[in-house]
Amino acid sequence: xxxxxxxxxxxxxxxxxxxxxxxxxxxxxxxxxxxxxxxxxxxxxxxxxxxxxxxxxxxxxxxxxxxxxxxxxxxxxxxxxxxxxxxxxxxxxxxxxxxxxxxxxxxxxxxxxxxxxxxxxxxxxxxxxxxxxxxxxxxxxxxxxxxxxxxxxxxxxxxxxxxxxxxxxxxxxxxxxxxxxxxxxxxxxxxxxxxxxxxxxxxxxxxxxxxxxxxxxxxxxxxxxxxxxxxxxxxxxxxxxxxxxxxxxxxxxxxxxxxxxxxxxxxxxxxxxxxxxxxxxxxxxxxxxxxxxxxxxxxxxxxxxxxxxxxxxxxxxxxxxxxxxxxxxxxxxxxxxxxxxxxxxxxxxxxxxxxxxxxxxxxxxxxx
Amino acid sequence: xxxxxxxxxxxxxxxxxxxxxxxxxxxxxxxxxxxxxxxxxxxxxxxxxxxxxxxxxxxxxxxxxxxxxxxxxxxxxxxxxxxxxxxxxxxxxxxx
Numbered sequence: 001x002x003x004x005x006x007x008x009x010x011x012x013x014x015x016x017x018x019x020x021x022x023x024x025x026x027x028x029x030x031x032x033x034x035x036x037x038x039x040x041x042x043x044x045x046x047x048x049x050x051x052x053x054x055x056x057x058x059x060x061x062x063x064x065x066x067x068x069x070x071x072x073x074x075x076x077x078x079x080x081x082x083x084x085x086x087x088x089x090x091x092x093x094x095x096x097x098x099x100x101x102x103x104x105x106x107x108x109x110x111x112x113x114x115x116x117x118x119x120x121x122x123x124x125x126x127x128x129x130x131x132x133x134x135x136x137x138x139x140x141x142x143x144x145x146x147x148x149x150x151x152x153x154x155x156x157x158x159x160x161x162x163x164x165x166x167x168x169x170x171x172x173x174x175x176x177x178x179x180x181x182x183x184x185x186x187x188x189x190x191x192x193x194x195x196x197x198x199x200x201x202x203x204x205x206x207x208x209x210x211x212x213x214x215x216x217x218x219x220x221x222x223x224x225x226x227x228x229x230x231x232x233x234x235x236x237x238x239x240x241x242x243x244x245x246x247x248x249x250x251x252x253x254x255x256x257x258x259x260x261x262x263x264x265x266x267x268x269x270x271x272x273x274x275x276x277x278x279x280x281x282x283x284x285x286x287x288x289x290x291x292x293x294x295x296x297x298x299x300x301x302x303x304x305x306x307x308x309x310x311x312x313x314x315x316x317x318x319x320x321x322x323x324x325x326x327x328x329x330x331x332x333x334x335x336x337x338x339x340x341x342x343x344x345x346x347x348x349x350x351x352x353x354x355x356x357x358x359x360x361x362x363x364x365x366x367x368x
Numbered sequence: 369x370x371x372x373x374x375x376x377x378x379x380x381x382x383x384x385x386x387x388x389x390x391x392x393x394x395x396x397x398x399x400x401x402x403x404x405x406x407x408x409x410x411x412x413x414x415x416x417x418x419x420x421x422x423x424x425x426x427x428x429x430x431x432x433x434x435x436x437x438x439x440x441x442x443x444x445x446x447x448x449x450x451x452x453x454x455x456x457x458x459x460x461x462x463x464x
Contacts, residue, residue: 001373001374001393001394002374002376002394002413003374003413003425003427003430004373004374006430006434007434012437012438015438016437034370035370036370036371061370063370089418116418116419117401117418117419117420118418118419119401119419120419139370140370142370142372142417142422143370143417143418145404145420145422146401146417146418146419146420149385149401149403149420152385153385192370193370193372194370194371194372194415194417194422195370197372197415197422197423198422198423220371220372223434223437227433227437246433248426248429248432248433249425249426249427249429249430249433250372250415250423250425250426251423252423256404256405256422256423258403258404258405258406259404259422262403262404348371349370
């Protein structure tokens with residue numbers, strides 16, 4: 001596919017790896033924030049091809065992984081009700097709540113539907129005026145404009161049977177939380193490319209400056225990742241802490257202004273609890289006052305939620321980059337993609353799923 | 369979930385918040401909301417996420433990055449004549 005294949009050239013990748021090795025004189029710990037980047041790194045073995053001195057740790061950028069358990073349980077409760085059509089992105093369906101997931105609600109007779117776009121859920125609401133249609137609006141800044149547009153359109157059309165269960169999360173506060181943690185080892189960030197396509201990268205300048213941490217906006221293909229890693233390592237080696245852009249074809253400094261305006265109209269910034277991580281101040285978006293009547297959390301009263309996490313699951317440490325998936329005692333044993341204990345083993349962006357899918361469990365077994 | 373796929377805009381209909389287009393992903397054509405890329409035109413590339421174009425792909429920047437990574441000026445023509453032609457056309461049009 002055009003503008004993907006060109007950024008997968010093995011010969012250029014080898015040269016970039018040589019360049020990185022040539023400029024590396026000491027140990028560096030880099031974090032890629034986005035789970036899509038984690039999967040690309042593990043699938044392509046980039047972490048293994050890098051010089052031994054460069055350690056990649058994986059960040060919290062997996063929306064279904066950090067959606068709070070109480071919100072998942074609330075979604076499961078709403079989806080189980082008669083008269084409700086519950087719409088979600090596909091990667092949420094197998095995320096474990098307290099004892100069940102959306103797939104099990106579906107197989108028990110709940111009307112749970114996978115949609116490609118939030119506008120598909122609006123259409124379902126239009127086509128089913130006698131049913132309550134609820135969309136599970138999760139994601140980072142990349143997804144927020146689309147979800148905001150769905151709310152905006154439903155409101156404008158007066159679709160009273162549409163609502164959204166919103167649990168949006170934001171990258172910059174999560175970066176600060178990681179850097180503030182006493183357990184932090186991260187020296188430089190690869191910022192999530194498509195988050196920056198929407199938001200631009202000006203909001204990272206104060207972080208780079210305050211913490212002395214290089215931040216490089218990075219894409220998703222192997223050459224993009226190596227390009228971003230090389231720029232971050234060069235900064236660390238030269239003692240710089242700047243914001244640089246290694247994904248210029250998709251990211252401008254100011255980002256996508258019309259998308260930002262839509263988000264500002266529909267959402268308001270709130271404190272958010274991140275699953276496995278805890279509360280991060282002002283790290284989420286919820287529906288703003290004018291759209292509160294479309295908030296599924298208010299429309300459907302859900303009480304008596306008693307959340308239960310698996311005591312064996314270390315997803316929180318994995319999400320904060322303090323544990324690698326294959327260091328978890330349950331990895332590949334009690335916890336597999338078929339029977340996941342935590343959301344990080346499920347999603348197309350979860351770090352545990354990446355390690356499992358791309359053969360790291362077999363390696364662990366062989367080593368034993 | 370922040371997956372974004374580059375595709376070529378081949379048709380545009382509607383205006384404002386209802387601006388919609390057909391986007392070609394190597395033969396697979398999908399309807400995409402173009403409200404957030406008001407300046408995009410037929411023939412341009414967009415990065416598409418959950419049915420929305422979140423940004424116009426800057427084709428000249430793409431070629432410059434590739435050329436930089438390969439450190440060869442003429443690499444674009446060798447790699448992909450179409451892309452090189454598109455870049456030349458973009459320059460001829462005076463695009464930023």
